[in-house]
Amino acid sequence: MGLFGKKPPPPAPAADRRTVMNLVKLGMAETDAADRDIDSPEFDAAKVRFERALRQAPPAEQAAAVNALRRHGY
Numbered sequence: 001m002g003l004f005g006k007k008p009p010p011p012a013p014a015a016d017r018r019t020v021m022n023l024v025k026l027g028m029a030e031t032d033a034a035d036r037d038i039d040s041p042e043f044d045a046a047k048v049r050f051e052r053a054l055r056q057a058p059p060a061e062q063a064a065a066v067n068a069l070r071r072h073g074y
Contacts, residue, residue, distance in 0.1 A: 023027075023050070024068050026050040031074045
């Protein structure tokens with residue numbers, strides 16, 4: 001860093017791996033249920049489970065899970 005350089009951004013908080021993996025698993029289940037039949041009660045239940053878990057997770061885990069799902073095409 002030079003005399004007039006910007007300070008580096010603070011490191012992102014570490015995400016809890018178990019929480020992220022659970023969110024990814026629920027997101028994949030929701031997408032798979034939608035692929036089978038988007039009008040089914042199975043999809044509705046999977047969507048509710050994923051959204052509830054996502055709302056309850058801390059922001060770092062939410063971001064990590066959403067990035068992982070996008071990266072793998074879900």
